[in-house]
Amino acid sequence: MSKTKKHEFRPNDFVVYPAHGVGKIVNVEEQEVAGMNLELFVISFEKDKMTLRVPTHKATEVGMRSLSSPDVVAHAMKTLRGKAKVKKAMWSRRAQEYEQKINSGDLIAIAEVVRDLHRADDQREQSYSERQLYEAALERLTREIAAVAGNDEGAAAQEIDSVLVGRAAA
Structure with missing residues (x-):
């Protein structure tokens, strides 16, 4: 494998x-693992105080991707405006x-979870597990929308909240 390999992702x-x-991505480093030299993306998840090392040749295989395009974000916001689809x-x-939808990394699927689990103030209480899933999905959605827009998460959270509240009022 040549050292000049072009990556889809950069620091x-x-x-x-x-x-x-x-x-x-904070760095691309070489590390010896089990006697083999591996090139790794070093990814920092600041909010979670976590660092992940992903072999560069496995990045796309494990589903790592660039941020969604503004079109995908717009589609996710449109998905939020839709009517909740709760299976029986x-x-x-x-x-x-x-x-599975949350862990798919697919922004539209994550928006569907937020939409389906969102509760307006006048609706029944959520169970603990519903709340956990809702908050996990909402956090993923908020972080990506903020990163795409170059905004802080507070602004993205307000935008999402206004869509959800607007939907409940409609």
Whole structure:
């Protein structure tokens, strides 16, 4: 493998790692692992105080991707405005599906979870597990929308909240 290999990702790029959401590539380093030299992306997830090392040749295979385009963000916001689609399946089955959508790293799928689990003030209470899934999805959505727009997360959270509240009022 040549050292001059061109990567899709570079230091200082924001990327989405499916299981963890938005992180920033802080470095590309070489490390010897099991007697082999590996080139690794070093990704920092500041909010979670976590650093992840991903072999550069495995990055796309594990689902790492660039931030969504503004078009995808617009589509995610449109998805939020839609009517919640809650299947009649048992909660455990639905919870599993929501978890898979959150960990898919797909912004539209994450927006669907936020839309489906959002509760207006006048609606019934959420169970603990519903709340956990909702907050995880909302956090992923907020972080990526903020990173794409170059805004802080507070501004992105307000934008999402106004869409959700507006939908409830409609």
